[in-house]
Amino acid sequence: xxxxxxxxxxxxxxxxxxxxxxxxxxxxxxxxxxxxxxxxxxxxxxxxxxxxxxxxxxxxxxxxxxxxxxxxxxxxxxxxxxxxxxxxxxxxxxxxxxxxxxxxxxxxxxxxxxxxxxxxxxxxxxxxxxxxxxxxxxxxxxxxxxxxxxxxxxxxxxxxxxxxxxxxxxxxxxxxxxxxxxxxxxxxxxxxxxxxxxxxxxxxxxxxxxxxxxxxxxxxxxxxxxxxxxxxxxxxxxxxxxxxxxxxxxxxxxxxxxxxxxxxxxxxxxxxxxxxxxxxxxxxxxxxxxxxxxxxxxxxxxxxxxxxxxxxxxxxxxxxxxxxxxxxxxxxxxxxxxxxxxxxxxxxxxxxxxxxxxxxxxxxxxxxxxxxxxxxxxxxxxxxxxxxxxxxxxxxxxxxxxxxxxx
Amino acid sequence: xxxxxxxxxxxxxxxxxxxxxxxxxxxxxxxxxxxxxxxxxxxxxxxxxxxxxxxxxxxxxxxxxxxxxxxxxxxxxxxxxxxxxxxxxxxxxxxxxxxxxxxxxxxxxxxxxxxxxxxxxxxxxxxxxxxxxxxxxxxxxxxxxxxxxxxxxxxxxxxxxxxxxxxxxxxxxxxxxxxxxxxxxxxxxxxxxxxxxxxxxxxxxxxxxxxxxxxxxxxxxxxxxxxxxxxxxxxxxxxxxxxxxxxx
Numbered sequence: 001x002x003x004x005x006x007x008x009x010x011x012x013x014x015x016x017x018x019x020x021x022x023x024x025x026x027x028x029x030x031x032x033x034x035x036x037x038x039x040x041x042x043x044x045x046x047x048x049x050x051x052x053x054x055x056x057x058x059x060x061x062x063x064x065x066x067x068x069x070x071x072x073x074x075x076x077x078x079x080x081x082x083x084x085x086x087x088x089x090x091x092x093x094x095x096x097x098x099x100x101x102x103x104x105x106x107x108x109x110x111x112x113x114x115x116x117x118x119x120x121x122x123x124x125x126x127x128x129x130x131x132x133x134x135x136x137x138x139x140x141x142x143x144x145x146x147x148x149x150x151x152x153x154x155x156x157x158x159x160x161x162x163x164x165x166x167x168x169x170x171x172x173x174x175x176x177x178x179x180x181x182x183x184x185x186x187x188x189x190x191x192x193x194x195x196x197x198x199x200x201x202x203x204x205x206x207x208x209x210x211x212x213x214x215x216x217x218x219x220x221x222x223x224x225x226x227x228x229x230x231x232x233x234x235x236x237x238x239x240x241x242x243x244x245x246x247x248x249x250x251x252x253x254x255x256x257x258x259x260x261x262x263x264x265x266x267x268x269x270x271x272x273x274x275x276x277x278x279x280x281x282x283x284x285x286x287x288x289x290x291x292x293x294x295x296x297x298x299x300x301x302x303x304x305x306x307x308x309x310x311x312x313x314x315x316x317x318x319x320x321x322x323x324x325x326x327x328x329x330x331x332x333x334x335x336x337x338x339x340x341x342x343x344x345x346x347x348x349x350x351x352x353x354x355x356x357x358x359x360x361x362x363x364x365x366x367x368x369x370x371x372x373x374x375x376x377x378x379x380x381x382x383x384x385x386x387x388x389x390x391x392x393x394x395x396x397x398x399x400x401x402x403x404x405x406x407x
Numbered sequence: 408x409x410x411x412x413x414x415x416x417x418x419x420x421x422x423x424x425x426x427x428x429x430x431x432x433x434x435x436x437x438x439x440x441x442x443x444x445x446x447x448x449x450x451x452x453x454x455x456x457x458x459x460x461x462x463x464x465x466x467x468x469x470x471x472x473x474x475x476x477x478x479x480x481x482x483x484x485x486x487x488x489x490x491x492x493x494x495x496x497x498x499x500x501x502x503x504x505x506x507x508x509x510x511x512x513x514x515x516x517x518x519x520x521x522x523x524x525x526x527x528x529x530x531x532x533x534x535x536x537x538x539x540x541x542x543x544x545x546x547x548x549x550x551x552x553x554x555x556x557x558x559x560x561x562x563x564x565x566x567x568x569x570x571x572x573x574x575x576x577x578x579x580x581x582x583x584x585x586x587x588x589x590x591x592x593x594x595x596x597x598x599x600x601x602x603x604x605x606x607x608x609x610x611x612x613x614x615x616x617x618x619x620x621x622x623x624x625x626x627x628x629x630x631x632x633x634x635x636x637x638x639x640x641x642x643x644x645x646x647x648x649x650x651x652x653x654x655x
Contacts, residue, residue, distance in 0.1 A: 011616070079615035083608055090604040097597040097636075098644065119592060167590070176587065214509045238509070323509050347512040348584050359587040379587040387589065391576050398576075402569040 014075060018084030025130055026088060029123030033114035040120040043172035046382075053169045060133065064140040077137040085131045092118050092127055128168055135161045152400035159393025166390060170383025177378040178361070181206040190378065200378055201354045202335045207342075209363060209374045211327035215239050215259070216278050216299050216319045220247045223308075223316040239280050239319065249287050250311060256281040263304060268296050275303045275370055278322060282309055302366050321368065329360055329374040345376065356380045431473050431489065438466045451510040454523040458499055463524070465495040467531040475559075488535055518581035522574060529570030533606065533634055536563035540627035547621055557620050560627060561613060568606050575603055594644065598637035605630035 033040065044052060067073055075081055096118050099110075106116035114121030139158045142150050177198045179190035186205040192198045220235040221228055228235060232248050241257040261279040262271035268279040279298035285291070293311050299319040300306035309317040328346040335341070335354050343351050351358045356378045364371035442462060445453045453459040472488030539560040546552045578596070579589035590596060609626045616622065636644075 079611050083611050086604055086608055086611070090601060090608070093597060093601050093604065096592060097594060097601055097641075101592075174588070324512055325510075326512050326515070348516040350584065350587065357587060359585075361586065377587050381588075384583075384589075391579065394572060395576055398569040398572040401565050401572075 011080065014078065014080035015084070017075065018080045021081075022084045022088035022127075022130070025126045026091075026123050029121065029126045030113040032122035032126075034112050036122075038108075038111035038114065038117075040114060040117050041122055041125050043120065044169070045172035049169040049172050053165065056132070057136075060136045061140065064137060068141070073137060076134050077141045081134045082138065085127070085134045088127045089131050092124055128164065132161065132164060132168075135164075152397055155393045155400060156397030159390045159395075159397055162390030162393065163387055166383045166386035170381065170387065173380075173382050175378075175380040179204060179376045179378060181374055181376065183207070183209055183372045183374075200356065202333050202356075204358075204376070205332040205334075206374050207330040207332055209327070209329050209371060211363065211369050211371065212325045213322040213369055214325050215257070216322040218245070218252070218254075218280070218282075218297070219318045219320050220250075221316055221318050222314060223310060224314070226318065229315070236320070239278075246287075248315070250284045251287060252282055252284045252317065254280050255283055261298070263298075263307075268298065275301055277301045277304050278319065279307065280319060282317060284309065284311055284317065286311075301368065301370070327360065327363055329376065331358075331376075333358075355382075428473070428477070431469055431485070434489075435466065435469050435473065438462075438469075442466060452520050452523075454519065454527075455510065455514065460523070460527055461495045461499050463527045464531055464534075465492040465499070467528055468492040468495075468535065471531055471535055488538075491534065491538070513585045516581055516585060518577055518584065522577040522581055525570050525577060526574035529567045529574055530634060530638060532563050532567030532570065533631065536560045536567060537627060537631040539563065540624045540631075543620070543624045544628070547624065552620065554620075557613075557623065560624075564606060564609060564613075564627070568603075568610065571603055571606065575599055594641050595637065598633070598641055602630065602634045602637045605633045 043049075063073065095115055099115070101119065102117050110116040114123050118124050135157060139154065139161055142153055142157070175192065175198070177190040177192050177200060179187055181187045181204060183206050186203050188203040189197050189199045215238045218237050218239050219228070220232060229248075234245060234247050237243075237245050237247075239254055239257050241254060243254040243257075245252050257278075257280045258268060258270050259278050260270065260272050260276040261268040262273050262276050263279075268281070277298050277300055279296055281294075281296050283292065283294045285293075291312070293309060295309045296307050297309050297317055297319045298304070298307040299321045306318065311317060326346065328344050330344050331342070331351075333341045333343065333351070333353050341351075341353060345351055345358060345360045347360050349360075357380070359377045359379065360374070361377045362375045364373040367373070442453060445462075453462060468488045469485075469492050472485040476485040539556060543552070543556045543560060546556060578599070582591070582596075583589040605626075609623060609630055612619065612626055613623050
């Protein structure tokens with residue numbers, strides 16, 4: 001069935017309407033931003049967000065049941081409107097992807113149109129509303145009458161609707177509290193993302209922070225500015241005791257590698273003294289001209305300066321700071337009802353306590369392995385279950401798409 | 408890779424064709440063995456750097472090409488996918504990596520492998536669909552359009568999109584475990600989302616206007632540009648400097 005002339009004209013009109021509608025929404029949003037002097041939208045929290053959400057759903061369902069024959073509603077639940085809603089939304093996301101956001105020094109025009117803080121701007125809000133309306137009406141239209149054939153469609157579309165709906169409304173209820181705690185210290189408060197102090201319904205004591213690091217790496221660099229020369233293979237190799245490596249015509253031997261060392265007038269010696277550093281004793285001989293250089297390299301620390309081995313006028317050998325393999329905090333958490341929990345908090349393994357999730361976020365990287373500070377993030381996200389429902393629906397829908405594509 | 412030449416020769420004789428298929432399969436197996444050895448040597452999944460992900464691309468592309476050839480006998484498709492794999496191979500040979508064992512704690516997660524693999528597979532499928540789109544546009548503009556071409560593109564996009572969706576959502580699950588929130592509008596996430604939206608528009612265009620082939624093909628090409636930006640273009644964008652996904 002080819003598009004007939006009538007159908008083509010109707011299509012064209014629907015797309016024109018879609019384009020104009022999107023443009024209208026964008027401009028309205030920008031106007032609202034202008035009026036509010038670029039302050040943007042706030043995020044509603046409980047109970048306001050639930051009230052808004054429920055009202056929206058009720059209005060959608062009401063309009064779908066009683067006004068479904070209205071042309072405007074039919075248009076809203078058809079593909080051209082979907083495409084224009086997705087396109088408007090994509091346009092805003094594109095700007096987010098191209099320009100740094102939330103810069104307080106952004107030029108006025110970007111701030112007053114909302115483009116410098118799109119995430120909480122009126123254009124984004126209105127675009128989201130357009131998307132939720134068009135998508136919501138589409139889902140309602142396709143679910144009555146309900147047939148099993150539509151299950152793939154419904155999973156994908158309703159799932160996405162739930163994710164956008166819960167993500168937008170739930171954002172106001174999301175709490176992120178950053179806790180910085182030193183060994184033997186107990187905290188029950190932290191900083192939230194608006195830099196306000198926030199109290200938590202439990203206390204947290206850092207018993208011990210441990211970190212395990214990879215061996216540092218040997219780096220072949222320009223002596224002048226410590227930069228990496230381009231096009232030289234092997235110029236960054238992990239250091240191991242007794243290792244032999246060839247870099248740019250130099251044969252380098254790691255005669256000694258001390259993961260924990262301290263420096264005196266004769267060089268480095270093994271030491272588990274606090275603030276010790278990794279060090280390596282190298283012998284480098286040039287294959288072409290037979291020059292030999294011997295000496296220590298070390299990445300240093302916040303206390304000790306780094307040590308380099310100069311090979312010639314242009315290049316030197318250096319040691320990089322070791323990178324973490326794992327790090328974790330042994331913590332004791334006491335809840336309001338007197339329950340004591342001892343736990344080893346690791347990255348990728350959060351702890352759930354009193355409705356909050358605790359995450360091992362980072363540590364004092366300047367002190368490296370001597371860090372006595374652990375940075376833990378406590379997060380409360382009451383809408384998470386709804387988001388997960390939406391995500392699982394879309395995943396099921398993706399599997400369905402996979403099936404469809406097979407024929 | 409010499410299998411491609413033989414497959415073309417196979418237009419005439421079925422022995423050449425079978426030899427071609429075997430050679431291609433052998434090439435795939437050898438690539439697979441290389442990746443396994445690398446994995447064991449590095450003591451971590453080789454999926455962190457751009458070069459390592461290119462390796463997987465050059466593994467999956469011939470797989471897809473071969474499967475589609477065996478199922479639907481698209482010769483030119485097999486040739487294209489192996490050609491693309493060659494390009495990645497050459498790039499990798501020209502930029503030898505320092506294969507380093509370091510894997511930061513955030514990446515040590517059971518989600519690391521599924522998230523990356525699913526994305527690479529999805530990107531491979533969508534990349535191939537773009538090749539099809541280019542061929543389709545060429546046929547369109549020279550008046551020799553064959554509807555099987557756009558149907559092939561559709562199949563590839565449906566498969567690829569399913570993987571893209573899974574990749575996006577796996578990433579969200581992992582982000583929740585690692586940094587506590589499933590979505591932070593990080594540049595990589597933003598561009599991955601844009602890619603997802605781009606192909607979403609394509610799918611809707613195809614659904615509603617199955618005969619507007621030209622629009623669809625151009626949309627496919629545009630969506631791929633967005634995909635490329637999400638894949639490595641962000642390493643060059645100023646807004647992406649602070650992304651948690653930029654590892655080099």
